[in-house]
Amino acid sequence: MVYSVVTRRRRCKEMFDMKIGTKKNMLTFGLVLAIYLVVQLLLNMGILDSYIEINMVIIGINIILAVSLNLITGFTGQFSLGHAAFMSIGAYTSGILTAKLGQPFIVGVIAAALTASMAGVIIGIPTLRLKGDYLAIATLGFGEIVRIIGLNNDYIGGAIGLNDIPQYTNWTWLYFSVVLTIFIISNFIKSYHGRACIAIREDEIAAEAMGVNTAYYKTLAFVIGAFFAGIAGALHANYFYFIKPDSFGFMKSIDILVIVVFGGLGSITGSVVGAVALSILSTLLQGIPELRMVIYAVVLFLIMVYRPQGLMGDRELKLFKKVGVVNGNASSK
Amino acid sequence: MEQVIQQVVNGVSLGSIYALIALGYTMVYGIIKLINFAHGDIYMIGAYVGFALTTFFNFGFFPALIVSMLVTSILGIIIEKVAYKPLRNSTRIAALITAISVSMFLQYGLMYFVTPQTRTYPEVLPNVQLKLFGTNAVIDLKNIYILIVTLVLMVVLQYVIHRTKVGKAMRAVALDGDASQLMGIDINKTISYTFAIGSALAGAAGVLVGVYYNTINPLMGSVPGLKAFIAAVIGGIGIIPGAVFGGFFLGIVETGVSALGGSLYKDAVAFVILILVLLIKPNGLFGSNQKEKV
Numbered sequence: 001m002v003y004s005v006v007t008r009r010r011r012c013k014e015m016f017d018m019k020i021g022t023k024k025n026m027l028t029f030g031l032v033l034a035i036y037l038v039v040q041l042l043l044n045m046g047i048l049d050s051y052i053e054i055n056m057v058i059i060g061i062n063i064i065l066a067v068s069l070n071l072i073t074g075f076t077g078q079f080s081l082g083h084a085a086f087m088s089i090g091a092y093t094s095g096i097l098t099a100k101l102g103q104p105f106i107v108g109v110i111a112a113a114l115t116a117s118m119a120g121v122i123i124g125i126p127t128l129r130l131k132g133d134y135l136a137i138a139t140l141g142f143g144e145i146v147r148i149i150g151l152n153n154d155y156i157g158g159a160i161g162l163n164d165i166p167q168y169t170n171w172t173w174l175y176f177s178v179v180l181t182i183f184i185i186s187n188f189i190k191s192y193h194g195r196a197c198i199a200i201r202e203d204e205i206a207a208e209a210m211g212v213n214t215a216y217y218k219t220l221a222f223v224i225g226a227f228f229a230g231i232a233g234a235l236h237a238n239y240f241y242f243i244k245p246d247s248f249g250f251m252k253s254i255d256i257l258v259i260v261v262f263g264g265l266g267s268i269t270g271s272v273v274g275a276v277a278l279s280i281l282s283t284l285l286q287g288i289p290e291l292r293m294v295i296y297a298v299v300l301f302l303i304m305v306y307r308p309q310g311l312m313g314d315r316e317l318k319l320f321k322k323v324g325v326v327n328g329n330a331s332s333k
Numbered sequence: 334m335e336q337v338i339q340q341v342v343n344g345v346s347l348g349s350i351y352a353l354i355a356l357g358y359t360m361v362y363g364i365i366k367l368i369n370f371a372h373g374d375i376y377m378i379g380a381y382v383g384f385a386l387t388t389f390f391n392f393g394f395f396p397a398l399i400v401s402m403l404v405t406s407i408l409g410i411i412i413e414k415v416a417y418k419p420l421r422n423s424t425r426i427a428a429l430i431t432a433i434s435v436s437m438f439l440q441y442g443l444m445y446f447v448t449p450q451t452r453t454y455p456e457v458l459p460n461v462q463l464k465l466f467g468t469n470a471v472i473d474l475k476n477i478y479i480l481i482v483t484l485v486l487m488v489v490l491q492y493v494i495h496r497t498k499v500g501k502a503m504r505a506v507a508l509d510g511d512a513s514q515l516m517g518i519d520i521n522k523t524i525s526y527t528f529a530i531g532s533a534l535a536g537a538a539g540v541l542v543g544v545y546y547n548t549i550n551p552l553m554g555s556v557p558g559l560k561a562f563i564a565a566v567i568g569g570i571g572i573i574p575g576a577v578f579g580g581f582f583l584g585i586v587e588t589g590v591s592a593l594g595g596s597l598y599k600d601a602v603a604f605v606i607l608i609l610v611l612l613i614k615p616n617g618l619f620g621s622n623q624k625e626k627v
Contacts, residue, residue: 293441
């Protein structure tokens, strides 16, 4: 990441001017709130029926998963095939707390995020030695181990799964979790720490030579990513009443990765768009169950051949464009 | 003691299957640095071709084996030409996702035609059981066939790689693609040969597994595919003797774990071994450490 002097000066000025109550921030905040209220109203009036609501929940959960995986894979450049494992740890934590121990949902969500991020430390630290394909395989192995432990643990229902989880997830929980995820991760990316992560993606050795603590930031990316995946897991468990280890297998991790790559590695807007598009595609294809996966495979293949950088590349959609912005975003390889 | 011998016999048979699939993985990774997730599904297709030949055309064991090896090798070449060649210069992640999409396409595409139901292989080998060393440990004729077929294929592979021009080209491309191209080696042809040989080995493994375990289904390829990949990593990916060692090692460990009562955890054990190997010796047990160049 090399910034021209002008950009750097502008950034310094921006940091100096940073206020929460800027016009732009107020506008964004107002928009976020307006969307929430409108959808809530439509749900109350019954215009958006339960079928649409289920799909909104699926899309919302996928957005959280994709944005959090994008932090690990897209921004920090650490190839992870075990993201579903973090989700499953979150889902089971929240499921056990709310269904078996009768705790309120907020306790479930927070505990889910914390246990998942602890798993993020556990997977993050040993994999510091690994890169690229090897890291991918190790995270894949981690995901499978979590799944197999889940299958063989009778307390959480084993292969049959955990039943009768109270349904706490609603539009409010979903929407604000999504907004919080996007808000925190996109701000993280723009911070000093986020730039360190991007530096690791661009060139790990160079970053290390410039004094970036690569071990710390790689683990941090895994921890933050896992934290939000845990929240997504909790939302999933407390919406669908029922979870089983096989729903969080290798294929689920692949699905999340596909959303991230489809949207564009290193683009949060891309992850959101990708999550919406692929969730809708998947829903539409449910009408033809026999050919669903075949078509999905072909679509995936065509995207990879014709647009390997994803829909958005590593660009972001800016709601309020600034004039004359020269962003030195180097293209990722 | 009988138990131990019996488990070793079973482990070697399972290990042969893993080793055959792992060879294809390791060769393909060595040459184009791609984790070919579709490899496990080529093995599955091999099993189905063998099933069709023995059931509907009354082929014997060896003709069925050879024909399905031919079919899978052609399939391997087609997959490489259609799916992987356009992405040869793209990012790792794009290539990996393409491999996964090919894998899904083969699984669910075949499932569309043959339905998801489990099929039973006919008895193509005589059911003869021998007692070993006067104990009660039984060795089936199938075990011997599997081991012999595996060993013969491996010897042939060693011959092809070390004594023929194609093999020399494969080794050269694996070492340095650009340099070998400058030396006049046709890279595309060499990659096609690699895919053909690797897929033929997977196809052979498919027929052997059908004969040995009798049942096949369209999703049978994914788990052995991953296991074979683990085997390849254990031995050091890209290293051919390493893949053979890894395959047998994993097969024996897995049957051992099952015999000790941990059959539910046998897949987890494989992945734990994988992670331990990656952490302690990322280049595999047979691999040499490579210095990172800046």
